[in-house]
Amino acid sequence: MDQPSAQDTAASPAAAIETRGLTKRYRGGQLAVSSLDLRVPRGSVFGFLGPNGSGKTTTIRMLMGLIEASSGGARVLGEPMPRAARTVLPKVGALIEGPALYGFLSGRDNLARFDAADPTADPRSRARRIDAALDRVGLTAAAGKKARAYSLGMKQRLGLASALLQPRELLILDEPTNGLDPQGMREIRTLVRELAEDGTTVFLSSHLLDEIEQVCTHAAVMAQGRLITQGTVAELVAASRGRLAVTTPDPAEAVRILKEHGVTDLVVQDERITGELPSVEAGPPEEPPQGAEGPLDLAELNAALVHGGVRVRSFGTERASLEDVFVSLTGEGFDVAG
Amino acid sequence: MSQAETAAAPTAPAGPVKATEPAEPTRAAVPTAPDAPRPVSPLWTLSLFRSELAITFRRWRTIALLGVLALVPVLIGVAVWIETRDGGSVGAGRGGDEVGPAFFSQVTNNGIFLVFASLATMLPIFLPMAIGVIAGDSVAGEANGGTLRYLLVAPAGRTRLLLAKYAAALVFCLVATVVVAVAALTVGAMLFPHGDVTLISGTRVSYGEALGRAAVIAGLVALSLTGIAALGLFISTLTSSGIAAMAATVGLLITVQIVNTIPQLHIVHPYLFTHYWLSFADVLRDPILWDGVVKNLGLQALYVAVFGSAAWARFTTRDITA
Numbered sequence: 001m002d003q004p005s006a007q008d009t010a011a012s013p014a015a016a017i018e019t020r021g022l023t024k025r026y027r028g029g030q031l032a033v034s035s036l037d038l039r040v041p042r043g044s045v046f047g048f049l050g051p052n053g054s055g056k057t058t059t060i061r062m063l064m065g066l067i068e069a070s071s072g073g074a075r076v077l078g079e080p081m082p083r084a085a086r087t088v089l090p091k092v093g094a095l096i097e098g099p100a101l102y103g104f105l106s107g108r109d110n111l112a113r114f115d116a117a118d119p120t121a122d123p124r125s126r127a128r129r130i131d132a133a134l135d136r137v138g139l140t141a142a143a144g145k146k147a148r149a150y151s152l153g154m155k156q157r158l159g160l161a162s163a164l165l166q167p168r169e170l171l172i173l174d175e176p177t178n179g180l181d182p183q184g185m186r187e188i189r190t191l192v193r194e195l196a197e198d199g200t201t202v203f204l205s206s207h208l209l210d211e212i213e214q215v216c217t218h219a220a221v222m223a224q225g226r227l228i229t230q231g232t233v234a235e236l237v238a239a240s241r242g243r244l245a246v247t248t249p250d251p252a253e254a255v256r257i258l259k260e261h262g263v264t265d266l267v268v269q270d271e272r273i274t275g276e277l278p279s280v281e282a283g284p285p286e287e288p289p290q291g292a293e294g295p296l297d298l299a300e301l302n303a304a305l306v307h308g309g310v311r312v313r314s315f316g317t318e319r320a321s322l323e324d325v326f327v328s329l330t331g332e333g334f335d336v337a338g
Numbered sequence: 339m340s341q342a343e344t345a346a347a348p349t350a351p352a353g354p355v356k357a358t359e360p361a362e363p364t365r366a367a368v369p370t371a372p373d374a375p376r377p378v379s380p381l382w383t384l385s386l387f388r389s390e391l392a393i394t395f396r397r398w399r400t401i402a403l404l405g406v407l408a409l410v411p412v413l414i415g416v417a418v419w420i421e422t423r424d425g426g427s428v429g430a431g432r433g434g435d436e437v438g439p440a441f442f443s444q445v446t447n448n449g450i451f452l453v454f455a456s457l458a459t460m461l462p463i464f465l466p467m468a469i470g471v472i473a474g475d476s477v478a479g480e481a482n483g484g485t486l487r488y489l490l491v492a493p494a495g496r497t498r499l500l501l502a503k504y505a506a507a508l509v510f511c512l513v514a515t516v517v518v519a520v521a522a523l524t525v526g527a528m529l530f531p532h533g534d535v536t537l538i539s540g541t542r543v544s545y546g547e548a549l550g551r552a553a554v555i556a557g558l559v560a561l562s563l564t565g566i567a568a569l570g571l572f573i574s575t576l577t578s579s580g581i582a583a584m585a586a587t588v589g590l591l592i593t594v595q596i597v598n599t600i601p602q603l604h605i606v607h608p609y610l611f612t613h614y615w616l617s618f619a620d621v622l623r624d625p626i627l628w629d630g631v632v633k634n635l636g637l638q639a640l641y642v643a644v645f646g647s648a649a650w651a652r653f654t655t656r657d658i659t660a
Contacts, residue, residue: 113392
């Protein structure tokens with residue numbers, strides 16, 4: 001008994017969220033999440049990606065103790081969930097599947113209601129904390145309006161405000177920019193960055209890939225209830241290397257030369273050629289990268305083309321976006337999983 | 339000063355202090371450390387109950403329900419007043435076969451009987467229906483609106499939330515009863531004589547004592563509603579549709595009331611939560627007959643225990659997917 005607990009305390013400072021074999025099978029037999037091993041480092045802005053129906057929300061609900069895992073377990077802020085919900089959840093702010101408000105209450109009273117539900121919230125500082133949260137999401141002017149008169153974007157902001165009623169160690173934001181106009185999206189992204197700078201771990205689920213790419217330091221990709229990959233955003237993008245793109249009026253000759261230099265998967269489209277650069281990993285790992293047999297130098301390749309009489313209009317690599325990574329990993333577009 | 343310095347010094351010789359020392363300076367040095375627990379007062383937990391009351395009574399639906407409940411005694415009072423204005427008696431042409439403690443005939447003698455008449459009229463259906471709406475909607479309505487998940491991640495705590503919901507429902511039982519009683523008392527005092535009161539056993543008591551008995555009766559009526567409040571709460575934990583839970587609770591109430599009138603089913607009658615409801619009339623006897631009242635309260639306690647536990651068992655294990 002002593003040993004695991006010692007291990008746990010050692011692991012807790014590093015991970016804000018850690019799941020082991022987390023599985024949820026609904027009563028109908030549908031497997032929503034299948035042995036998920038997720039690790040969200042403290043201080044990260046963690047993007048949680050996946051098509052609709054890939055098990056993101058089920059995972060979040062299990063992390064928050066709303067639904068019970070069929071097997072496996074989760075630790076949030078180092079403590080087991082849902083057992084330690086009472087001590088963990090006051091340190092966690094959450095926006096789950098969009099905001100839910102009492103339409104007959106004003107924005108301010110909605111926040112007071114959710115704050116009153118937290119037994120660790122001091123009623124004496126309630127009004128002040130509510131004002132601060134409203135101010136932070138830019139909703140002070142509309143605070144007295146009944147929530148049913150709010151637009152979707154305002155509701156979203158109020159939901160965010162309720163996640164910010166206390167200083168939090170972890171924020172779980174499920175599609176936080178849903179329903180916001182571009183300006184609002186930018187404000188929320190700025191807010192997320194500010195919170196992350198203050199040391200709050202942010203777990204952000206989104207279907208907007210560029211949003212994840214702009215804001216997140218880490219990301220995980222889910223598809224059909226399984227975790228496909230996780231790591232830093234830089235790693236993920238690097239793993240799916242950019243493709244070489246050459247524009248030339250002499251495609252036939254160019255293809256021949258590119259092939260000689262080990263470029264594969266060549267696609268010719270009129271005057272535009274794209275291809276896969278020889279991968280670094282293909283070479284022996286102990287060989288230094290700058291060696292003669294190392295990765296192809298793009299300058300050399302360009303020189304070879306020109307030397308071979310190919311007139312080059314443009315030459316370069318197309319940087320892979322997270323979307324490319326996503327599509328290459330899931331083998332599908334961003335559609336609803338059947 | 340010097341004492342504090344000595345205590346804070348790491349080489350403090352005092353034995354018992356030593357054990358806590360390593361923790362103390364660490365916490366003091368990093369007051370904003372994430373693991374430092376915020377000082378929490380146990381009283382703050384009552385905020386949820388206050389909030390629950392506010393949510394219940396600030397809703398237009400609740401105000402409307404209470405308004406309707408207040409209106410019924412007014413209607414009864416005015417109807418009796420109109421019928422008896424010319425010196426006739428209530429239900430004179432109906433053969434006089436009075437069913438149960440309706441108290442209507444006594445209203446013209448003393449306005450306070452309007453309280454008893456109203457409660458006796460409204461306890462079988464109106465009052466429990468209002469409770470059914472409030473209790474049935476309590477959890478299911480939050481699930482329907484999605485606010486349940488935010489309350490639970492706040493974290494309200496499932497047991498705590500359920501207790502707050504039930505406590506608010508009980509407060510509503512009392513408020514609803516008091517609203518009916520006060521409306522009836524007011525209208526009764528305005529339209530009919532008030533003075534010494536003749537109890538149903540024939541004894542005369544002062545108006546003051548009659549008021550006391552009315553208060554006891556109002557309390558008993560409110561307690562009579564605790565059973566259906568627990569039942570409604572349980573049904574509310576079964577579904578994510580507030581309307582369905584309300585309808586089911588009220589439907590069950592009506593079914594029980596019908597079963598209670600079928601003589602062939604007399605075997606189950608003593609177990610129906612409505613069966614002893616009208617026992618409150620015995621408080622108007624001299625001496626008071628506590629038999630039925632005790633049976634009623636025992637039965638209500640049984641229902642609260644059974645359906646309260648069922649609601650707890652269901653709600654604490656349920657997956658919140660709404």
